Amino acid sequence: MKVLLIADSPLINAGLRSVIRDTIHTTYFSETASLIEASELCHRETFQLAIVDIRNLSIPDISMIASLKEAVPELTIWVNLRTDFTLLRSLLKARVHGVFSSKSSTSEFERALRKINAGTTFVSDEIQEQMVSAVIGNIPWPALTERQEHVADLLAAGMSRHGIAEQIGVKPSTVSHYRKIIFKKLGIASMKELRQKRGAIEPTAKSGLPG
Structure with a gap:
């Protein structure tokens, strides 16, 4: 050769x-x-x-x-x-x-x-x-599902983890799982970024942060 x-x-x-x-x-x-x-x-x-x-x-x-x-x-x-x-x-x-x-x-x-x-x-x-x-x-992450969209809006509005769980009929741990997936799909790392993505107003002290 x-x-x-x-x-x-x-x-x-x-x-x-x-x-x-x-x-x-x-x-x-x-x-x-x-x-x-x-x-x-x-x-x-x-x-x-x-x-x-x-x-x-x-x-x-x-x-x-x-x-x-x-x-x-x-x-x-x-x-x-x-x-x-x-x-x-x-x-x-x-x-x-x-x-x-x-x-x-x-x-x-x-x-x-x-x-x-x-x-x-x-x-x-x-x-x-x-x-x-x-x-x-x-590889882009797929879009949020309808349920994830709903949870994202509730989180952005300042509702607590337990409050969301009660409203949609799941365990608080499931809400935490949804939040993790939402953050991953949207490419964000904080609630502030989520509120910016969802066009939400910053929650007041009475609203409380998600639990």
Whole structure:
């Protein structure tokens, strides 16, 4: 297998060579320190894998990676994000085949190398965790149910937990559960925020806070 290492550090190149040689013994390496040089080299030689490990990777760099992929569609490209996960979406749009980070283990890197001929996409464990966190964080909570709307209005009006429980025919602990769900769905953390959300007037001292 012919591998092109695109890294701006000889030490990084040495480490990558060592891991790859230990996994795939018949490997030929070429090295370059920039994506511009890599693009020129790929037009002269055929590589099966290109690994990009550049400090301060930027959007222009990713555009060059996308252009390289477009020019050489059969080339498998892996990119080290190091610790900058903000570029993950752009890299995936550039159709790279693998993304890993500085914390990726040697063992998962080796496993990915063994599967490279199968065309499997390599996404390291840490990157997968980041992707899941991003997706979960962007999922909006569903709207309040009719019962939750009613409880929210009563809470915002300053009615106590026990008073609400008596009015709607549930236990006070159930009202507390409703309040927790309401706060979560509305993305708030205090009664003041709830009153602002519901357009309620601040309760007077006689009204009392929810119990």
